[in-house]
Amino acid sequence: AGTLPLKVVALVEDPEASAARARERLPEGLATIVAAEMHVEFVSPKVCKGHTLAAVCKDSLNIPLEHVMAFGDNNNDKEMLQLVGEGVAMKNAKASVKEVAKRTCAWTNDEEGIAKEIEAILEARDVVD
Structure with missing residues (x-):
């Protein structure tokens, strides 16, 4: 018996319709x-x-x-943003x-938003000169 893949990614023209059709045919859960x-991701x-983040934080980093x-920008980030203390879109x-x-970043990914947001937070807390 082989092992099942952890994640399958499909590139499709109409992801909403493809996902709906897949939900009807794929195993529950x-x-x-x-x-x-x-x-579309199937996981x-x-x-x-x-x-994954919860497991790493709990088991490895305490x-x-x-x-x-x-930080997140897409549907596959939603659960992660809800689990953490500060989920930033x-x-x-x-x-x-x-x-x-919990809040939205002032910048996009292409504008180096994560780095700028972290810098702004550290400056506001007077951690960075």
Whole structure:
């Protein structure tokens, strides 16, 4: 018996329709995420950024999730943003991602938004000169 893949990514013309059709045919419990304009992900519910981050923080780093900040812009980031203490949606994030994030970054990914946001936070806390 072989092992099942952890994640399958499909590039399709109509991701919403493809995901809906897949949900009807795939085994129950398999997560189907429209992750980008032409990108659908099929993953085990246990294989996602949120669960992985939670496991690393708990098991390896001993950091409570409420002390973690995460950034995201797409549907495959939503669970992660909800789990952490400070979930930040990028300026260019999908509306559904902004809805679950605690706040929205002033910059996009292309504008080096994560770095600028972290710098702004550190400056506000007077950590950086």
